[in-house]
Amino acid sequence: GAGVSQSPSNKVTEKGKDVELRCDPISGHTALYWYRQSLGQGLEFLIYFQGNSAPDKSGLPSDRFSAERTGGSVSTLTIQRTQQEDSAVYLCASSLRTSGTNEQFFGPGTRLTVL
Amino acid sequence: TQLLEQSPQFLSIQEGENLTVYCNSSSVFSSLQWYRQEPGEGPVLLVTVVTGGEVKKLKRLTFQFGDARKDSSLHITAAQPGDTGLYLCAGGIPGTSYGKLTFGQGTILTVHP
Numbered sequence: 001g002a003g004v005s006q007s008p009s010n011k012v013t014e015k016g017k018d019v020e021l022r023c024d025p026i027s028g029h030t031a032l033y034w035y036r037q038s039l040g041q042g043l044e045f046l047i048y049f050q051g052n053s054a055p056d057k058s059g060l061p062s063d064r065f066s067a068e069r070t071g072g073s074v075s076t077l078t079i080q081r082t083q084q085e086d087s088a089v090y091l092c093a094s095s096l097r098t099s100g101t102n103e104q105f106f107g108p109g110t111r112l113t114v115l
Numbered sequence: 116t117q118l119l120e121q122s123p124q125f126l127s128i129q130e131g132e133n134l135t136v137y138c139n140s141s142s143v144f145s146s147l148q149w150y151r152q153e154p155g156e157g158p159v160l161l162v163t164v165v166t167g168g169e170v171k172k173l174k175r176l177t178f179q180f181g182d183a184r185k186d187s188s189l190h191i192t193a194a195q196p197g198d199t200g201l202y203l204c205a206g207g208i209p210g211t212s213y214g215k216l217t218f219g220q221g222t223i224l225t226v227h228p
Contacts, residue, residue, distance in 0.1 A: 042221045043205075
């Protein structure tokens with residue numbers, strides 16, 4: 001079956017421009033997460049959507065970052081007025097909310113380079 | 116300050132050797148997961164441990180959750196080049212949004228043939 005997909009796979013932009021990153025979660029998964037990963041490093045939590053509940057935005061690093069999830073499925077992460085320190089791989093994950101292991105299934109990521 | 120500290124950060128060994136990766140914290144976790152990530156791909160879940168003292172085995176990989184649920188280890192026996200990758204531990208923090216994970220900074224493992 002289809003896994004989590006993300007687009008674009010690579011994005012190069014100039015400092016100050018806005019970018020939109022897209023995530024298509026696994027069908028039926030109610031939870032969706034965005035993370036940021038710097039080269040060879042661990043994952044930094046950004047935002048978490050669960051069903052129709054208000055998202056947990058506690059990881060967003062500044063007000064230049066925002067995310068939406070439309071219809072409980074596709075999500076878009078928007079970064080306004082990009083800065084060089086925004087360069088990283090942005091990973092999306094989805095999961096079935098259960099009372100157990102909460103396995104998160106990750107997409108391949110979008111590599112963002114801000115020149 | 117990293118909530119989950121992984122060690123070592125880098126590990127370069129020969130095929131056939133054994134190795135252990137550690138994941139430590141001063142915080143208690145409701146559960147702890149280990150992921151493996153290859154270049155250009157997202158992390159893939161290897162195991163979840165939820166009970167203090169729990170030991171799980173996955174072929175040549177052995178995972179242990181500390182009795183106090185503050186630390187975990189991953190032991191690989193007779194490492195193979197196919198084990199090469201970034202290993203990440205991630206913990207669920209009690210009292211936070213369900214499903215929200217805190218990740219360690221990762222251990223980059225290279226197994227040479």
